[in-house]
Amino acid sequence: MSTTGNGRLPIRKRITGHRAAARTAGTRRRDDDGLPPPDEGRRWNETLSSAAVILAGVLVVVGFGFVASRAMSSHSEAPNIPVPEAPALGEVTLPSSSVSQGLIPLTSPSPSPSDSSPSPTPTTKAPPDPGALTVTSGAVPGTVDLSAEGSRDWVHWGEQSTFSLERDKKGGFAILEGAPTAPRFRHALSPQQFTWTGGDPVDHTDGTTTGIRTCGKGNGFSISAPAGDTTRTLKLYVGIISGKGRLSAELTTGSASASTTLQQKDGTxxxxxxxxxxxxxxxxxxxxxxxxxxxxxxxxxxxxLQAATLR
Known part of the structure; x- marks a missing residue:
C-alpha cells in the first residue's frame, strides 16, 4: 500500500477502509446480539402481512356464514323483538306495541262511498189534481132575483120566444148554451117568478114564469161556464114534467165529475x-x-130550463 510523502495513507483509501471495517464490525455485533440481519427482518414482515390478510379473509367468510345461518333460521321462527312505540302525530296516536309485539295492527278498510251512502229515495210523482165538483138540489124560492144572485153572469130562457135568451149586459157571455139537438118549446108553467135588471135584450122585468122545454127520452140541453183554480158557484133552475131527468157535470181540466136526478111521474x-x-x-x-x-x-x-146564475 502506498503512502503520501508525510507517511499517511491516502484520504480515499482511508475512508473506504474505515466504512468497510465499520460494516464488518456492525455485522458482527448483530450476530453477537442474536438479531437477524436486515434482509431477514424484511422477509419476516412480509410473511406476517400475508398471514394477517389470509386470517382476515377467513374471519369474513366465517362471519358471513354465521349471518346467513341466522337469517335462514329467522324464517322458521320470528324473533320476539319488541316494536318501539310510535310517537303521536298531531291528535292521532299510533297503536302501542304492547297490543301485539312484533306485529303492526292494520285498521279495517274504510267502506266504499257506495256502501256508506244511503240508497236514493225513489221519487213518486204526485197524482194530477182532479179538481173539485159537488152538486146539490133544492127548492126554488118564490122569487129569484137573477141580477142580484149572478155576480159574474146570469141568463134567462124564453121571455120573448122559444129561442130568446136574456142575459146580463156585463156578464161577458160567461154562461153559454150549446146548440139545440131536439125540438124545444116555450112554456109559462113555472110556479116561481124570475126578475132582473141590467139585462139584454130585455133590460129588466118585475117577474116572469116563462122558460123552455123538450119532449121525449134522450132530449135535453147543454150548458157551459168558465172554471179555474178558485171555487165558483153555478146555480141552474130547472123543471120536469112526466119524466125523469138527469144532470151530469164534469170539468174540462181535471177529472172531477158529479150527477143527480130529478123525477116527476104525473103531468104536474x-x-x-x-x-x-x-x-x-x-x-x-x-x-x-x-x-x-x-x-x-x-x-x-x-x-x-128556466135560468142560471154564476158567482
Whole structure:
C-alpha cells in the first residue's frame, strides 16, 4: 500500500477502509446480539402481512356464514323483538306495541262511498189534481132575483120566444148554451117568478114564469161556464114534467165529475135548483148536460130550463 510523502495513507483509501471495517464490525455485533440481519427482518414482515390478510379473509367468510345461518333460521321462527312505540302525530296516536309485539295492527278498510251512502229515495210523482165538483138540489124560492144572485153572469130562457135568451149586459157571455139537438118549446108553467135588471135584450122585468122545454127520452140541453183554480158557484133552475131527468157535470181540466136526478111521474110541472160548487186545477170549463132519462105517458114528458146564475 502506498503512502503520501508525510507517511499517511491516502484520504480515499482511508475512508473506504474505515466504512468497510465499520460494516464488518456492525455485522458482527448483530450476530453477537442474536438479531437477524436486515434482509431477514424484511422477509419476516412480509410473511406476517400475508398471514394477517389470509386470517382476515377467513374471519369474513366465517362471519358471513354465521349471518346467513341466522337469517335462514329467522324464517322458521320470528324473533320476539319488541316494536318501539310510535310517537303521536298531531291528535292521532299510533297503536302501542304492547297490543301485539312484533306485529303492526292494520285498521279495517274504510267502506266504499257506495256502501256508506244511503240508497236514493225513489221519487213518486204526485197524482194530477182532479179538481173539485159537488152538486146539490133544492127548492126554488118564490122569487129569484137573477141580477142580484149572478155576480159574474146570469141568463134567462124564453121571455120573448122559444129561442130568446136574456142575459146580463156585463156578464161577458160567461154562461153559454150549446146548440139545440131536439125540438124545444116555450112554456109559462113555472110556479116561481124570475126578475132582473141590467139585462139584454130585455133590460129588466118585475117577474116572469116563462122558460123552455123538450119532449121525449134522450132530449135535453147543454150548458157551459168558465172554471179555474178558485171555487165558483153555478146555480141552474130547472123543471120536469112526466119524466125523469138527469144532470151530469164534469170539468174540462181535471177529472172531477158529479150527477143527480130529478123525477116527476104525473103531468104536474115540478121545479128545482141545482147548486154546483167547483174548482179546476187550471183554467178550463165546466160542462153540464140536463137530459131526459125517461118519459112517462103519451104526452110531452121531459125536462125544462128556466135560468142560471154564476158567482
Amino acid at each position: 110541472f115540478h121545479t128545482a135548483v141545482f147548486t154546483l160548487r167547483y174548482r179546476a186545477p187550471k183554467d178550463g170549463k165546466i160542462t153540464l148536460r140536463w137530459n131526459t132519462d125517461d118519459a112517462f105517458g103519451t104526452g110531452c114528458g121531459g125536462v125544462a
